[in-house]
Amino acid sequence: MKSNLKIVLAGEGGQGVQSIAEILAEAAFAAGKQALYIPSFGVEQRGGVSLAFVQIGEEPVSAPKFATSDMVGVLSSRSVSRVRQYVAPESLLLYDSSLEEEVKKVYGPGQRSVSVPALKLAEEELHPRVFNVIILGVLLSLINFLPLERVKEALERHLGHRFAQDPVLRELNYRALDLGRQYGDVRERR
Amino acid sequence: MAERPLTGERRAFMAGNEVLAWATLAAGADVMYGYPITPQNELMHYWTRLAHRFGREFLQTEDELSAGFATIGGVLAGKKAFTATAGPGNVLMQEPLSMAEMMRLPVVVIVAQRGGPSTGTVIYSQQELNLTCFGGNGEGFRVVYSTSSHQELFEYTLKAFNIAWKYRFPTFILGDGYQSKMYEPIILFDPEERGWEMVPARPLLGLPGRPGEEREPVHLRNTFNLEEELYEVVMAAAGDYARAAADLAEYVTFRADDCELLIVAHGVVARAALAAVKILRQQGLKAGYFRPITLRPLAEKELREAAGGARLILVAESAYGQLERLIKPSLYGLEQPVHGYFRPGLGITPEEIAAEAAKILNSAGYGL
Numbered sequence: 001m002k003s004n005l006k007i008v009l010a011g012e013g014g015q016g017v018q019s020i021a022e023i024l025a026e027a028a029f030a031a032g033k034q035a036l037y038i039p040s041f042g043v044e045q046r047g048g049v050s051l052a053f054v055q056i057g058e059e060p061v062s063a064p065k066f067a068t069s070d071m072v073g074v075l076s077s078r079s080v081s082r083v084r085q086y087v088a089p090e091s092l093l094l095y096d097s098s099l100e101e102e103v104k105k106v107y108g109p110g111q112r113s114v115s116v117p118a119l120k121l122a123e124e125e126l127h128p129r130v131f132n133v134i135i136l137g138v139l140l141s142l143i144n145f146l147p148l149e150r151v152k153e154a155l156e157r158h159l160g161h162r163f164a165q166d167p168v169l170r171e172l173n174y175r176a177l178d179l180g181r182q183y184g185d186v187r188e189r190r
Numbered sequence: 191m192a193e194r195p196l197t198g199e200r201r202a203f204m205a206g207n208e209v210l211a212w213a214t215l216a217a218g219a220d221v222m223y224g225y226p227i228t229p230q231n232e233l234m235h236y237w238t239r240l241a242h243r244f245g246r247e248f249l250q251t252e253d254e255l256s257a258g259f260a261t262i263g264g265v266l267a268g269k270k271a272f273t274a275t276a277g278p279g280n281v282l283m284q285e286p287l288s289m290a291e292m293m294r295l296p297v298v299v300i301v302a303q304r305g306g307p308s309t310g311t312v313i314y315s316q317q318e319l320n321l322t323c324f325g326g327n328g329e330g331f332r333v334v335y336s337t338s339s340h341q342e343l344f345e346y347t348l349k350a351f352n353i354a355w356k357y358r359f360p361t362f363i364l365g366d367g368y369q370s371k372m373y374e375p376i377i378l379f380d381p382e383e384r385g386w387e388m389v390p391a392r393p394l395l396g397l398p399g400r401p402g403e404e405r406e407p408v409h410l411r412n413t414f415n416l417e418e419e420l421y422e423v424v425m426a427a428a429g430d431y432a433r434a435a436a437d438l439a440e441y442v443t444f445r446a447d448d449c450e451l452l453i454v455a456h457g458v459v460a461r462a463a464l465a466a467v468k469i470l471r472q473q474g475l476k477a478g479y480f481r482p483i484t485l486r487p488l489a490e491k492e493l494r495e496a497a498g499g500a501r502l503i504l505v506a507e508s509a510y511g512q513l514e515r516l517i518k519p520s521l522y523g524l525e526q527p528v529h530g531y532f533r534p535g536l537g538i539t540p541e542e543i544a545a546e547a548a549k550i551l552n553s554a555g556y557g558l
Contacts, residue, residue, distance in 0.1 A: 022373065029203040029375055038372035040313075060339075062465035064372045064458065065537035 004057035006066050008086045011075030013050045016132030021052030027150040028056040036061035049082045081106050116183055130176035137180015195244050200378040206369040209340045210300055211236030212378050213347035218388055220269040221247040223260035227279040228312035229367035230302040254279040258286025261297045268393030270351055274300035278309055280318050287360055288326030292412040296354035303366040305535035314367035315535040316457055319512040322364050323486045331431045333361040333438055334486040336456040340376040348381050355389040357434050368458050435487035442481045443496055449478030450556045451547050452500035456482050456513055463506055465540030470547055474558055477547055490520040497521050502550055506531040506543050
């Protein structure tokens, strides 16, 4: 593991980018890592692209923001070019398969990347609401050092009140997480 | 009696604004007066959610002028009162804060700097240094802590109430949007369990006994008829401030003893500066850093010593030279050139500072 893993996530407001960033950072903290999460919170947030910055490491994190990141997750069409400044040649770009064309246009065919049909999987196999949790699952498998239990506990802290009202939701989130993880695993083996 | 907000140690991962809510509770703050403004909003939200559980109070006022004056009213009545603001709200609050400075009132103010001038951005900057240190029509008899981590937000907020009530200077926690909004690990604790001595609040007005006969009269004035009257009061405050300065001034250094380039930074930027020094040292470049924790009063002597031992000085800040202006008088007469890395309203990364530092060292012939 890198001593300080830097991750940017971007999507439309309401896609749950901030939720999965916070859950990821919180799970890392619970697993004994150092972590820092900061959302972008300009006024453009309403009706604009929502960015989340996460850093995970062994040493206390220095500055909250950074120049380029190790992983960039892109969840929506407008986010593709919005994250341009954070993408270095060695960054791993994770994006929804529906964004294939935009990604190739902005980053060219040579960019290190992983595409995941998360939107399609969510719609066809689960529920559109858990699209972001599939992405979280993929991230987990790519990061590959965070115990699943810590992530489930963080999910519980964030969504426990909703799970209590409708226990099916918990199952749905767990399945989304697993689906994402499996997908990430498969991608890694290739 | 209401339960204590914290017992034992609580390890947590939370946003800075939530840390501040716990810190003010743990410090024994009785009441918060405030008016919403980003990026301090959630502090108010957390306080309103938590305060009643511990018998504390909250009042949302009609604006920041009123929040500042209400805080003054709170401390006059003997309550540990505080407020929090940012940007244009900090501007408005300077009138009551000047009054607090004049009357030596122990108000505690938390500032979450956002971009400026004017409405600027709701995000982040270090552009409220001038305003927080020297705002208002006064002399800057204030104590200003510039924090750089959640642990410091917590511990300096505890300390701020003690310092305010002990020395009776308005006391500030100068944070920023990043510190307010970011999440990082923190250990929360009850200060008295840790052996901290918490300075109690006491009423400043309406004391028992007949003034002039059974006790000294209290003259808390912000209006004077004679030049001489005002002069006497301001000079007394100046003397108290100068005498307290040595006790109050705090700073941190890292590898400053043998450095060629001294990086000076405060607040959240100091994190990047410290990381930059580590990067530069790994490259074999002799960098060090000086971070003032108190911007008012400044650790002038120690800063001068650290600067005097270096060949070059680099000031890095998310403002256009506010920190540089603050420190320059301490460097008067030194020959070391001072370079500024000014990024008003922009976050600064360790790599940027390291690159700038290497450039300066190389062009001055002290590089590799």
